Amino acid sequence: MTRILPVLTILLALLLFWYAMAVHMNAPWQNTLNNRAGLENVPFMDFAQQAWAQDKPVLPAPHQVVSEIWNATIALDITSRRSLAYHGWITLSATLLGFAFGTMLGIVLAVAIIHNDASDRSLMPWIIASQTIPILAVAPMVVVGLGAVGLTGLVPKALISMYLSFFPVVVGMVKGLRSPEAIQLDLLRTYDASPVQVFWKLRWPAAMPFLFASMKVGIAISLIGAVVAELSNASGGGLGVRLLTGSYNGQTIQIWAALFIAAGLAAVLVAIVGGAEKWVNGRMGARA
Amino acid sequence: MSVVQAMDLGLTFPAGDGDVVALKDVNLTIGKGEFVSFIGPSGCGKTTFLRAIADLEKPTSGTLSVNGQTPEEARRARAYGYVFQAAALYPWRTIEKNVALPLEIMGYGQAQQHERVRATLELVNLTGFEKKYPWQLSGGMQQRASIARALSFDADLLLMDEPFGALDEIVRDHLNSELLKLWDRTGKTICFVTHSIPEAVYLSTRIVVMSPRPGRVTDVIESTLPRERPLDIRETPEFLEIAARVRDGLRAGHSYEEEHV
Structure with missing residues (x-):
């Protein structure tokens, strides 16, 4: 109870602030509507209710977003092109595939970097440079370019996810694989251990906490990568497409609903990685 | 020899x-x-x-x-077996797995690993702590485990x-x-x-x-x-006599005034 109460208090404060802002931001248009209808001196509570019930509000009220999410997921056939569950699944599958690619690429690069000084110096600058390019500029080129050679659908989007998510994994794993202290490396040297044994007995287990920290960041930005990639290919569907069509048509409620689904998805994915981390920690004898 | x-x-x-x-x-x-x-x-x-x-x-x-x-x-x-200043046990391995580490690396069979781990843990009085993780042991017990690890492959x-x-x-x-x-x-x-x-x-x-x-x-x-x-x-006087000789040797070889130069 003592842990839930502060959380609920903050949540309540945010909701109140949101409702207040919805009145404030929707007021100009509501005034215009009321003037046209000849309504004058509308009492404040009635005015607020009008402001929270507009079709295309500047800022939709929380309950409008919630009901839109409900209508577009539970209340709708999953195969419908308007179903957020359908679009969410498209985004999720690209995210997961891209995350798997990105994690593997990140680990492979990190292993190459720590074992070979030349690859450290030749790869690392490119890896860092790759992240300085705005993904919004790269994504259309990749998606359209691959589309031109006949590669469409899941893979181009997963590649964008990979492009974003391999980076934290490389950086984290380079640090993690280098984390064993000199004394632990000396110990293995006294046993005349081979480099492969040093890797699997010492470096890999020592890097586990770093891997999970990186994967938590990686999976969240994988989702962002998938959404951004979808903006470049409106016919493919996905949450990014719902965001795009929502903004074309001024469907703010639809935009917010898609945003919340994406945020919820990211939260669930990060929680799953966190759960896997806990499980591995338990297997590795960490203090409960 | x-x-x-x-x-x-x-x-x-x-x-x-x-x-x-x-x-x-x-x-x-x-x-x-x-x-x-x-x-x-x-x-x-x-x-x-x-x-x-x-x-x-x-x-x-x-x-x-x-x-x-x-x-x-x-x-x-x-x-040789080497014991470091710190126990340097792997936190993700139990005590028996830590002691078995050199044996794994040197390619001992499972049965032999098990027998040697048992014997060396007995030698350092850690029998009964096989399944514990290092953080569950005191500093002295951790160092005993690291001695067992150095002894497990029986170097002379x-x-x-x-x-x-x-x-x-x-x-x-x-x-x-x-x-x-x-x-x-x-x-x-x-x-x-x-x-x-x-x-x-x-x-x-x-x-x-x-x-x-x-x-x-x-x-x-x-x-x-x-x-x-x-x-x-x-x-005993004999012990103190040797200790005095060691102390003299340390003093002779080391002028403390030099430290400040």
Whole structure:
């Protein structure tokens, strides 16, 4: 109870602030509507209710977003092109595939970097440079370019996810694989251990906490990568497409609903990685 | 037959502002079954000498042989077990898995691993703690586990670098007498680095006194104490006499005024 109460208090404060802002931001248009209808001196509570019930509000009220999410997921056939569950699944599958690619690429690069000084110096600058390019500029080129050679659908989007998510994994794993202290490396040297044994007995287990920290960041930005990639290919569907069509048509409620689904998805994915981390920690004898 | 033989051994670490001479003209022969302590102030090269025997540092002059081989050959032949200042147990391995680590690396079979882990844990009085993780053990027990790890593959030479330096005196006394019993039972050759005079005198058959700048051997003291040593031997005149000689040796080799120059 003592842990839930502060959380609920903050949540309540945010909701109140949101409702207040919805009145404030929707007021100009509501005034215009009321003037046209000849309504004058509308009492404040009635005015607020009008402001929270507009079709295309500047800022939709929380309950409008919630009901839109409900209508577009539970209340709708999953195969419908308007179903957020359908679009969410498209985004999720690209995210997961891209995350798997990105994690593997990140680990492979990190292993190459720590074992070979030349690859450290030749790869690392490119890896860092790759992240300085705005993904919004790269994504259309990749998606359209691959589309031109006949590669469409899941893979181009997963590649964008990979492009974003391999980076934290490389950086984290380079640090993690280098984390064993000199004394632990000396110990293995006294046993005349081979480099492969040093890797699997010492470096890999020592890097586990770093891997999970990186994967938590990686999976969240994988989702962002998938959404951004979808903006470049409106016919493919996905949450990014719902965001795009929502903004074309001024469907703010639809935009917010898609945003919340994406945020919820990211939260669930990060929680799953966190759960896997806990499980591995338990297997590795960490203090409960 | 000598286990360790050093002749005119020198080891210099290159450094930007003038080289550091860690060891200079060290001549020493350690015979089988001896318990030799190396004592001296920090910077005297005692740890460096131990690491050179273990092929963790390369001498820059002179010759050093271990079991009649070069240190590298001896290391590849797994001729020694090394105990570090810190226990350096792997936190993700249980005590039995930690002790089995060298056995896994050296390719022992499962049954043999199990038997050796059991035997060495018994030797260091850790039976019953096989399934515990390092953080569940006290500092003294962790260091005992690390000794078991060094003993598990039964090398004849044990190199110990201030293994009890981080422990309190009560635990240290206890582990010292345990170590003596272990040495007596196994007949191993032990090289033991310390900066405690009572510890060196209590444990050793021979005490090598070293001094810094450059690191060198200033005195080698043969102990006249019997092999059987109860803890209260440390109050006998004979013990105190040897301790006094070690202290004199340390003082002679090390002028404290120099430190401030």
